[in-house]
Amino acid sequence: MMEEVKEGASALSVHGHNVKVTEALKDGDALTFLIVSEKLSGTGEYHVHRTYEDLEWLQHNLFSQEDVPGIQGVIFPPLPARPQVNPPAKAVKQLGVLALGEWQPYCRALETFLQQVASHGTLCKNKAVETFLTDADPPGKQRARRNLFNRLSQAVEELRKEGHKDVDEFFHAERGRNAVATGGAKNAAERFLDVVLTQQKIAVACGHFSAALHLCVEPGEDPDKQAFSKLCVKLSEVFESMKKNMMNVAENNVNTLGLGLDLESRYQEAEREMLFRRTCKMVEVENARRNAERAKPVKKAAMEEVKRATEDEFGHISKVAKDEVARFQGSRVQMLQRALVRWCEQQLLTARQSAEQLSQHLQAVRALGPRPA
Amino acid sequence: MAASAERNPPPFPAAEEGEAVLGNMADGDSDEGEDIFVSKINPVSRGVSQPNHVPEEPPDLFGDTSDAAAKSNGVHSDDDSDLFADAHTDVSTETHGSSDRKEPSSARPGVSGLQPTSLEQLEEEEGKDSFDVDVAVTNPEKVGDGMNAYMAFKVSTRTSLPMFRSKAFSVRRRFSDFLGLYEKMSVKQSLQGCIIPPPPEKSVVGMTKVKVGMDDPSSVEFVERRRAALERYLQRVVSHPLLIQDPDVREFLEREDLPRAVNTQTLSGAGFLKMINKASDAVNKMTIKMNESDTWFEDKFQEVENEEQQLRKLHAMVDSLVNHRKELCGNTAVFSKSMAMLGNSEDNTALSRALSQLAEVEDKMEQLHQEQAASDYFIFAELLADYIRLLASVRVGTNTEDCRNRRFLTPSRSLAACSGPWRDHVVFTTTATQGCFDQRIRAWQRWQEAQSTLQKKREAEAKLLWANKPDKLQQAKEEIAEWEARVTQYERDFDRTAMTVRKEVLRFEKQKAKDFKSQIIKYLEAMLQSQQRLIKFWEAFLPEAKAIA
Numbered sequence: 001m002m003e004e005v006k007e008g009a010s011a012l013s014v015h016g017h018n019v020k021v022t023e024a025l026k027d028g029d030a031l032t033f034l035i036v037s038e039k040l041s042g043t044g045e046y047h048v049h050r051t052y053e054d055l056e057w058l059q060h061n062l063f064s065q066e067d068v069p070g071i072q073g074v075i076f077p078p079l080p081a082r083p084q085v086n087p088p089a090k091a092v093k094q095l096g097v098l099a100l101g102e103w104q105p106y107c108r109a110l111e112t113f114l115q116q117v118a119s120h121g122t123l124c125k126n127k128a129v130e131t132f133l134t135d136a137d138p139p140g141k142q143r144a145r146r147n148l149f150n151r152l153s154q155a156v157e158e159l160r161k162e163g164h165k166d167v168d169e170f171f172h173a174e175r176g177r178n179a180v181a182t183g184g185a186k187n188a189a190e191r192f193l194d195v196v197l198t199q200q201k202i203a204v205a206c207g208h209f210s211a212a213l214h215l216c217v218e219p220g221e222d223p224d225k226q227a228f229s230k231l232c233v234k235l236s237e238v239f240e241s242m243k244k245n246m247m248n249v250a251e252n253n254v255n256t257l258g259l260g261l262d263l264e265s266r267y268q269e270a271e272r273e274m275l276f277r278r279t280c281k282m283v284e285v286e287n288a289r290r291n292a293e294r295a296k297p298v299k300k301a302a303m304e305e306v307k308r309a310t311e312d313e314f315g316h317i318s319k320v321a322k323d324e325v326a327r328f329q330g331s332r333v334q335m336l337q338r339a340l341v342r343w344c345e346q347q348l349l350t351a352r353q354s355a356e357q358l359s360q361h362l363q364a365v366r367a368l369g370p371r372p373a
Numbered sequence: 374m375a376a377s378a379e380r381n382p383p384p385f386p387a388a389e390e391g392e393a394v395l396g397n398m399a400d401g402d403s404d405e406g407e408d409i410f411v412s413k414i415n416p417v418s419r420g421v422s423q424p425n426h427v428p429e430e431p432p433d434l435f436g437d438t439s440d441a442a443a444k445s446n447g448v449h450s451d452d453d454s455d456l457f458a459d460a461h462t463d464v465s466t467e468t469h470g471s472s473d474r475k476e477p478s479s480a481r482p483g484v485s486g487l488q489p490t491s492l493e494q495l496e497e498e499e500g501k502d503s504f505d506v507d508v509a510v511t512n513p514e515k516v517g518d519g520m521n522a523y524m525a526f527k528v529s530t531r532t533s534l535p536m537f538r539s540k541a542f543s544v545r546r547r548f549s550d551f552l553g554l555y556e557k558m559s560v561k562q563s564l565q566g567c568i569i570p571p572p573p574e575k576s577v578v579g580m581t582k583v584k585v586g587m588d589d590p591s592s593v594e595f596v597e598r599r600r601a602a603l604e605r606y607l608q609r610v611v612s613h614p615l616l617i618q619d620p621d622v623r624e625f626l627e628r629e630d631l632p633r634a635v636n637t638q639t640l641s642g643a644g645f646l647k648m649i650n651k652a653s654d655a656v657n658k659m660t661i662k663m664n665e666s667d668t669w670f671e672d673k674f675q676e677v678e679n680e681e682q683q684l685r686k687l688h689a690m691v692d693s694l695v696n697h698r699k700e701l702c703g704n705t706a707v708f709s710k711s712m713a714m715l716g717n718s719e720d721n722t723a724l725s726r727a728l729s730q731l732a733e734v735e736d737k738m739e740q741l742h743q744e745q746a747a748s749d750y751f752i753f754a755e756l757l758a759d760y761i762r763l764l765a766s767v768r769v770g771t772n773t774e775d776c777r778n779r780r781f782l783t784p785s786r787s788l789a790a791c792s793g794p795w796r797d798h799v800v801f802t803t804t805a806t807q808g809c810f811d812q813r814i815r816a817w818q819r820w821q822e823a824q825s826t827l828q829k830k831r832e833a834e835a836k837l838l839w840a841n842k843p844d845k846l847q848q849a850k851e852e853i854a855e856w857e858a859r860v861t862q863y864e865r866d867f868d869r870t871a872m873t874v875r876k877e878v879l880r881f882e883k884q885k886a887k888d889f890k891s892q893i894i895k896y897l898e899a900m901l902q903s904q905q906r907l908i909k910f911w912e913a914f915l916p917e918a919k920a921i922a
Contacts, residue, residue, distance in 0.1 A: 191711045205693050209694060225882065340731070341919055
C-alpha cells in the first residue's frame with residue numbers, strides 16, 4: 001500500500017505521496033474539491049476540480065480490474081462516505097469526525113485516500129488514476145453497476161460465508177484479528193467523536209457566559225461598583241480565553257487522533273472486505289472441487305477446467321492478500337504512531353499556551369481592585 | 374505549598390486595630406495580598422468522592438477565612454492526603470496597618486442628621502471591633518436511622534474575641550439549627566435594617582436519599598454542597614459586625630446542647646410560599662404606600678432587582694457549563710475504556726503499550742474534568758446562588774422571591790387576611806422574611822401609623838373637652854403622652870433603620886466585589902493547576918507515542 005512506485009516504472013506523471021486536497025467548495029448541496037498534484041518532471045502542478053461522483057468513478061474503475069490477477073486480494077484504500085452540505089442525521093453519524101471542522105478534516109481524509117491509491121504498486125497503474133489526477137475535464141459519471149468488490153454490503157446470504165472455516169492458518173488468524181480490530185476501532189472512533197462534540201458544547205457555553213458577564217457591567221462612579229464591573233469584564237475575558245482553548249483542544253483532537261482513528265476504522269473495514277472476497281473465492285474453490293469430483297464423464301473435463309481456473313485465481317488472491325496484509329499491518333502502525341505523536345504534541349502546545357494565558361489573567365485579576373477606601 | 378505552613382495563630386485584639394476577618398481584602402494589592410490567596414496544589418475535598426470515608430480530625434480547619442467565600446472543593450485527588458489543609462490562610466494574621474472600617478463615613482451620603490452622636494458611636498464601635506472569628510463546618514455524620522435520621526455537622530470556631538468562653542471550641546449542629554438561627558436573627562429589633570445572610574435551602578429529595586442511606590455520588594455531592602453552603606452561611610454571619618455581637622449567634626456557636634428550632638418546618642415549603650403570596654395579595658390594597666422621598670433607596674432597590682436578574686442568568690449558564698463538563702467526564706471515561714480495549718487486542722507491542730498509556734492519560738483527564746466541573750460549581754455556581762439569595766433577601770425576603778410586592782405586610786393586616794392555625798405562622802414568618810428595604814418601609818409605616826393614632830387621640834381629647842368629661846379626659850391625656858412618646862421612638866427607629874440599611878447596602882457592595890474577586894482568583898488558580906497537571910500528562914505520554922516502532 002505504501003510502496004513508493006519507482007521512477008522508471010511509474011504509471012503516473014505525478015508524485016503520488018503528496019497529492020493535496022486544498023479546498024472544499026460548496027456548490028448547492030454538494031461539495032467540489034480542488035486537488036493539486038505535483039508533476040514528476042518538476043515543471044509544475046495539476047489543479048483539478050472533482051466531485052464525489054468523480055471519486056466514485058475512480059473507485060469503480062479500480063474495482064473493475066478483472067484482468068489483473070489476484071486483484072481481489074488487494075486491500076483497497078477506503079473512500080470516505082459521501083459528504084453533504086446539510087447532511088441528514090444518518091449521514092452525519094456515518095461521516096463521524098469528518099463531518100466536523102468545515103470539511104477540513106474531510107479534505108485531509110480524501111488526501112490520504114488519493115495518496116494511498118497513487119502510491120499503490122498495482123492500483124496506480126490503472127489509467128483512471130492518471131485521468132483523475134491530471135485531466136482538466138471531470139471523468140465520466142459512474143454507471144450504476146453491481147459492485148463486485150463491496151460484497152459485504154450486499155446480499156445477506158453472502159454474509160453467512162464470512163464465518164467459513166479457512167484452509168490457511170495465516171488467514172485464519174488474520175480474520176480473527178481483523179474481526180476484533182474492526183469493532184474496536186469503530187467503537188473508539190465513535191467514542192472519541194462524543195468527546196469532541198462535548199468539548200465543543202463546553203466552548204459554546206463558555207462563550208455564552210463570557211457574553212452575559214458583559215451585561216453585568218454597572219455604570220457609575222462608585223468605587224465598589226467600578227471594582228465589581230472591572231471584575232466582570234476580566235472574568236468575561238477569562239471565559240473567552242477558555243472558550244478558545246477548548247475549541248483548540250477539540251480541533252487538535254479532530255485533526256490528529258480523530259482522523260487517525262477514523263482511518264484505522266475504515267481501513268480495518270477495507271481489510272475485512274478483502275478477506276471476505278478471498279473467503280468467497282475459497283468457497284467457490286470448494287464448490288468447484290466438489291462439482292469436478294461428482295461430474296459425469298461428459299462434463300468432467302469442463303468441470304476440471306473450471307476447478308483449475310478457480311484454484312489459480314484463489315492462489316493469486318491469497319498471494320496478493322498475504323503481501324497486502326503484511327504491508328497493511330506495517331503501515332497502520334506507522335499511521336497511528338504519527339497520529340498519536342502529533343496529537344500529543346499539539347495538545348501539549350495548546351496546554352502550555354492556555355497555562356500562560358491563565359497565568360496572565362491571574363496576575364491581572366490580582367492587580368485589580370477593590371482598593372482600600 | 375502547604376497552606377498550614379503559612380498559617381499563624383490569630384493575634385490578640387489589642388494588637389490589631391479594626392482588623393476585620395474580611396477586612397484584609399481591602400489590602401488585596403499589597404505585597405502580602407499574594408500570600409492570602411495561595412491555594413493548595415490540589416483542591417481540597419471534604420469527602421466528596423469518598424462516600425464511606427469519615428474525615429479525620431484535621432490539623433487545621435480554618436482555611437477559608439476570607440470573605441465568607443466558597444471553598445474550592447474539588448474531587449479528592451490522589452496526591453492530597455491532608456483533607457483539611459485549606460485553600461486560604463487566616464487573613465487576620467497579616468498585620469496590615471489599615472482596616473476597611475474607614476469606609477462608612479466617606480461613602481455615606483447625607484443621612485438625616487437626627488442623631489449624629491449615634492452615627493459616630495456606631496462608627497467608633499466598628500473601628501474598635503476586631504473580627505477575629507473563624508468558623509468551619511465539617512464532619513457530616515448521619516445520626517439515627519430511617520426517616521427520622523438527620524445529618525449532624527461539626528461547627529468549629531476559633532476566635533480571639535473576649536466575649537466567647539474560649540479561644541477554640543466546637544459543637545455539633547443539624548440543619549434545622551442553622552435555619553433556627555436565621556429565624557431568630559430576622560425578627561430582632563436590634564438587627565432591623567441589616568442584611569441577614571439567608572441560610573441554604575431545604576431539599577426534601579436530597580435529604581431523603583441521605584436518610585435512606587444511599588451512598589451514590591450524587592448523595593455524597595449533596596452532603597458536600599450542603600456542608601460548604603452552611604460554612605459560607607456561618608462565615609457571612611460571623612463576619613458581620615452586628616451579627617457577631619448577637620447573643621443567639623454566640624449561643625449557636627458555643628452552646629453544647631441547643632434547643633431544637635421548631636418553626637423551621639414552615640420555611641421553604643412550597644405550600645407556605647403559596648400562602649404567603651395569597652396573604653400579600655390580600656393586603657396589597659390595604660397597606661399605606663410609602664412615598665419615597667429619598668431617591669437613594671428607590672435607585673438602590675432598582676439596582677438590586679436588576680442585579681438579581683442578571684445573576685440568575687449567569688447562574689443558569691454556569692449550571693449548563695457544569696453539566697457539560699460532567700458529560701465530558703462520562704465521555705472521557707468511556708473513550709478511555711475503548712482505547713484500553715484496542716491496546717489489549719493490539720499485536721504490535723509498542724503500539725499496544727502506547728494505546729494502554731493513552732487510556733491511562735484519558736483516565737487522568739477524566740479526573741481533571743471532574744475537578745474542573747467541581748470548580749465551576751463550587752466556586753461560581755454556588756457563589757452566584759448565594760448572591761441571588763442575598764439580593765433577594767435585601768429586596769424582599771428569602772421566601773418571598775416570587776412576590777415582587779414592594780409593600781409590606783403589617784402583622785395586624787395579614788392576620789385579617791388569614792385565619793385559622795396559619796395565623797401564628799404568618800405573623801412569625803412574614804416578619805422573618807422581610808428584607809432590609811422592607812424593614813425600613815415598615816419602620817416608616819409604623820411611625821406614620823403612630824402619628825395617625827396620635828392625631829386621633831388628640832381629636833378625641835378635643836371632643837372630650839367639649840363634652841366636658843373630666844375623668845375620661847385624664848385618660849385621654851395619658852394616652853396622648855404615650856403615643857407622643859411612641860411617635861418619637863418610632864421616628865428614631867425609622868432613622869436608625871434607614872441608616873442601617875444604607876450602611877448595610879454599602880457594606881454589601883464592598884463585600885460583593887471582594888467575594889467575587891477572591892472567587893475569581895481561586896478559580897483561576899484551580900484552572901492553572903489543572904492545566905499544569907495536564908501538561909505533565911502530555912509530557913509523560915509523548916515519549917511513549919514516539920517509541921512506537
